[in-house]
Amino acid sequence: MTVEPFDPSDPVRLAVLGVGNIGKVHVQAARAMDDVDLVAVADAVPENRAYAHRVGVDIVYEDYANLLRTEPLDAAVVALPPFLHRDAVEHAARRDCHVFVEKPIARTASETRDLLETTTAADVLVGVDHTVRYIPAVRRVREAYDRGAVGDVPHATIGRVNYGSFARPPARGPLPGWHLDGDAAGGGVLVELGVHLFDVLSWTFGDLDVLAAETDSQLDIPVEDSATVLLRATETDTQITLHCGSYQWEDDDEFNLTFRLEGLTGTLDADEHLPESFYGNAAKAAVRNVARRLGGNDPDYFGPTYYLQAYYAALRDFLDAVRAGETPPVDGRDGLRAVELAETAYERAERPRQSPEVSR
């Protein structure tokens, strides 16, 4: 899909809807972009609105619908809880406003199709924040695979494990409410982290079949906190195991990601491209960025934090597509495919929920 491109001298007038954990990253990323005018943000939580004011956003709304009705915009980042995605996108589409939607694009495939029908009818572009494919280590594995660096790949493993909305000791809170509400979030870890992994796999191997899946919860929570899925890539015949979990204590300097391709002549492993030392990498990136600034160049935004730079890159790609009037590189169809795969995995994994046990 193509739409009217931007005049290069015009900034993109942008709003961020939802200034929670990731919405804040989008606010900071947008503020760093010279060709973006961050017009306003909206959030129902007073502390998040206060944050926006503190970092220099002048116009802050409590109600995203009110913002979309009032402010002249070209694009909006939808970083609201998933149960609000479709409604927010519909409001934006009515104002001819392009949308960059946090994952999952919507809670179900059906809801996603409705959302995309609305945006198609309104001729607005849809990008989806599938950030994991922007993580440098993942990109390097994918690039090497594309080059044929290990020949055919009969088996691949992908995984991401974190601690979800919980905090490892010492506990700090408060614990957010909607993350563990399957109705609000669309599910558990399969839609929280799994959709990222499905997206990376589809991006790398093309169409996927879900052969089997298992889900489980370590605690007696309303959604699954672990999921393991067996897939086959139909074009390459690659057998794939996927695991996502939100049960593991995680430090700020940890990023538990697995992406490993077993090829005929060797192995491609994202682990080899992840920083050996988070703090060592941060120091090097900081020095590099200072040198870039001294040389009159822009920094690699969020460089020292490693994984946050992927958020900047994803939003940048979307906004570049909006400027060019072209389909974003990660678009609504990618979002839909990831949600469909998660839904199929849920169907394969149908099983009763279990209470927590210590039995080993």
Added chain:
Amino acid sequence: MTWGTQARSLDAAAVGEAVATLAEPLLDALAGADRVAIVPDVHYPYHPSTGMTTNPAVVGGLLSVLASRRPDAECVLAVRSGPEIDTRRTVGYLGFDDVADTHGAEIAVLDGASSPDGETSSEGRSVPAPLSDAAVVPVPSARIDGPLPLFGCLALLARAAGADPTDASSVARAVEAVGPAGAVVDATYTFTGEPARARALLAGDDVATVEHALARLLGVDTDDIPGFAAAARVTDSADRSAHRSAASSVDGLDVDGLAAALPDGELPASTDPHRLVRAGYRLYTRVSGDVYPPQLEADG
């Protein structure tokens, strides 16, 4: 006197069996009690296998023993989590709702209940209603803590009673006001910097003596436990004092051998970035033109 044992495995049946063995002497202390209030450690929904919360199977085992040996006693799980999360949610996530349902026990949430530091009743000090007129049995996990060297029987009782577990006099007042009938320590998993599958349980009819044994297990000096000395005096009797002074007497468990096998570490450092880290990063962003990660914002 403190009794100890190691469960042969950690499935619910084996844990229940171990609890039944240990609880026998404790039952004497509960004789005549119309209500028994069991106080597990549910400060945050950490999985019991981390050693950071009480294993529901231990509480289930205790309720099972009580149901068979004290069928007339009304059993209550008296619970209060930390400030980060609603107690009801924590209790449900940890599976205590199921345990209570299975054994016909009631769950009494202590949030907002009065503190023994507050108004006094005609009997002396007030305690939250679910803890009054009940034989109270704290069932702490065996874990080190942040501001405290360990979070054992005394800290758990203090928090349940709405008192400050880090303040010695508050702890002592809480213990005195509650008047616990005994204690069971869940060391099926311990946390001493890392989790360990210890499969152990401790129990006794004097919380200070049990706390002493727990301190030995975790390598903590009882002098460092807020309120220990005062609580020991509060719960003291000539008979118990003799046992406590011979502190090595944990029947049925080699506490020192087990202690030597446990990891020797600390609670992880706070993830809240130090103010110098934040200041340094802000300086870096000014020099480089990079943006400040929201995750480095201070909590609160």
